[in-house]
Amino acid sequence: MASIKDVAKAAGVSVTTVSRTINNNPSISIETREKVLKAIKDLNYSPNSMAKGLSSNNSYTITLLVNVEDEKSFYNPFFYEVMHGIEKVVYEREYCLIVANLSTMLKKENVLDWLIKGKRTEGVILPSSIIDSRMVKGLRNNNIPFVSLGEPTSLRETINWVDINNRKAGEQAVYYLLDDNRKRVAFIGYDSSKVFSIRRLEGYKAALENSKINFDAGLIIEGRNSKEDGYRMMKALLNKNDIPDSVVCADNLISIGAIRAIQDSGLLIPQDISVISFDNSQIAELIYPSVSTINVDVFELGVQSAKMLFELIEKPGTRDQELLISTNVEERETTIRNNQQHEV
Amino acid sequence: MASIKDVAKAAGVSVTTVSRTINNNPSISIETREKVLKAIKDLNYSPNSMAKGLSSNNSYTITLLVNVEDEKSFYNPFFYEVMHGIEKVVYEREYCLIVANLSTMLKKENVLDWLIKGKRTEGVILPSSIIDSRMVKGLRNNNIPFVSLGEPTSLRETINWVDINNRKAGEQAVYYLLDDNRKRVAFIGYDSSKVFSIRRLEGYKAALENSKINFDAGLIIEGRNSKEDGYRMMKALLNKNDIPDSVVCADNLISIGAIRAIQDSGLLIPQDISVISFDNSQIAELIYPSVSTINVDVFELGVQSAKMLFELIEKPGTRDQELLISTNVEERETTIRNNQQHEV
DNA sequence: TTGTATGCGTTATCAT
DNA sequence: ATGATAACGCATACAA
Secondary structure, three states: OOOHHHHHHHHOOOHHHHHHHHOOOOOOOHHHHHHHHHHHHHHOOOOOHHHHHHHHOOOOEEEEEEOOOOOOOOOOOHHHHHHHHHHHHHHHOOOEEEEEEOOOEEOOEEHHHHHHHOOOOOEEEEEHHHOOHHHHHHHHHOOOOEEEEOOOOOOOOOOOEEEEOHHHHHHHHHHHHHHOOOOOEEEEEEOOOOHHHHHHHHHHHHHHHHOOOOOOHHHEEEOOOOHHHHHHHHHHHHOOOOOOOEEEEOOOOHHHHHHHHHHHOOOOOOOOOEEEEEOOOHHHHHOOOOOEEEEOOHHHHHHHHHHHHHHHHHOOOOOOOEEEEOOEEEOOOOOOOOOOOOOO | OOOHHHHHHHHOOOHHHHHHHHOOOOOOOHHHHHHHHHHHHHHOOOOOHHHHHHHHOOOOEEEEEEOOOOOOOOOOOHHHHHHHHHHHHHHHOOOEEEEEEOOOEEOOEEHHHHHHHOOOOOEEEEEHHHOOHHHHHHHHHOOOOEEEEOOOOOOOOOOOEEEEOHHHHHHHHHHHHHHOOOOOEEEEEEOOOOHHHHHHHHHHHHHHHHOOOOOOHHHEEEOOOOHHHHHHHHHHHHOOOOOOOEEEEOOOOHHHHHHHHHHHOOOOOOOOOEEEEEOOOHHHHHOOOOOEEEEOOHHHHHHHHHHHHHHHHHOOOOOOOEEEEOOEEEOOOOOOOOOOOOOO
């Protein structure tokens, strides 16, 4: 493997000149530059990343921290589109992306400490679900910039984060249904332990208020994100004497049970009740009828989080930022009138 | 950040002694060892990975190469369980895992070349779908050990790979149905461009032959992995004069359309026709009725691929290996007799 | 514009 | 059992 010395020898210059050429130092003459570039090409030379890192005290590496034990991050299929978005930005800047699992322990210290103390990383991107004050302090003490994927749940400190605009998404769902002439819009699957759920409900309420529609607490049903709970919650709504004509499902699995409940009651979707959900998971388009959703661009979430991180790396003093990414409606069978439910 | 020099000073020994202590060199006396360990702890010292790497010519890093443009790898939800399996093994050995996207280009060279030439990686794990002879030659020339995730499609060279035992999985599906007293087992979704599909069909045939059942070519329907094709293929079977009493779906999306087709024909699942599919994707348990599957342990796939890679790193001369991981049946509603299809 | 020399934090070689 | 020192490949301060 050719080193910078070999290149210098081949080009008949000093290693300094080679180094300067590589790093685009303007003080190199055009001819020298050509010579060096040719030698680099001839020798198929590439700088040794570790030598470069040691010398410049920069690992040129970003860490994506995950938590396998947390279903909401690692096993969430979205998470990997996020990763792809991050990856794109990271490699564009000629950095590397390393992925590590928070719960991994190495000789009594966790991976993150190990990576930081070993100077293996210049910044960290991590899901909000694994951030607490202790972690924030640790990162700050070590001067490691970090960005949270998702709005943090309950944190005294302000930190940098990127999230989907869940409030606007909630509004969007309601406006879409109202535009379709729906009068009674229900909201099922509210989970006060999840920030995104809180935000979506806020959006729901805001849209109703904006549209001069009285808020009916009976149309809000709490529950977790599963098809079983979706079924239960929808049944609860259908047992009331004044049933809704449309329903917003707070999370992606809820609609599956809810649709089933509506069908079991002999009602038609979307004629009698239309259904809209969030996230553009594969499931939404696979089930019958396919589920209309408020689409979420998680690739963009990754891109923006990485960009924010690089800003922090480049300008360490920057104020903490919060960034929200907009959503859009994807119309499918659960809200289209006159559709044939059984069509394939 | 404390360096090895600081530790040496604090412990009153030379840097050599500190280095030896860290690396468990047996020639260090017990007392010296204690002193050094104490100094390390006091100073919160951790070796600088880049200095270590430069000196020992080892990056202590493994690369997981993916291809975002290839839906069969990066966007496949399984892929990330694989990653988790890899990650576990990699960090256990105090290596790092870096993830890179093959299609990323850096100054006219692809990421892989960049990583290799920069000496950033000691080995590569990559999906079989992106392996060709050119890539094999490149890796071999650079002495970079690698393991393929999945049996390679059409490659002259022998290489190291790990895969699910798809042939056995095909047998397992058929045996399971025959044990349930099924007489005519169909196989839909055969795709000759996919190795796993070929293997599953081989298993199907082997199981029938083993059970002294005549093979009926009319029960094999070719098609791609989508719900639309699943519907089409099942309809084709149902239009014959001698319909099957059970069907094996070659891939995970096919069952969704097939189930719909059966229901549209007024037949009952599983009473009239039972359905079994492969892979344990979330979808299988979410749809109504939930789909029985031959489960695939992709976490284990990751673990084994990483273990194989480390073997190659430690013993460079090792012969090429092929490893198959076994599967098991997960019984759900599409094969359970007397189930209530509409139960939640 | 170019070159010399030093240092980054380790490991390894050769002493003692 | 321990230490002094060179070497890894690059960046950079200083010189010319």
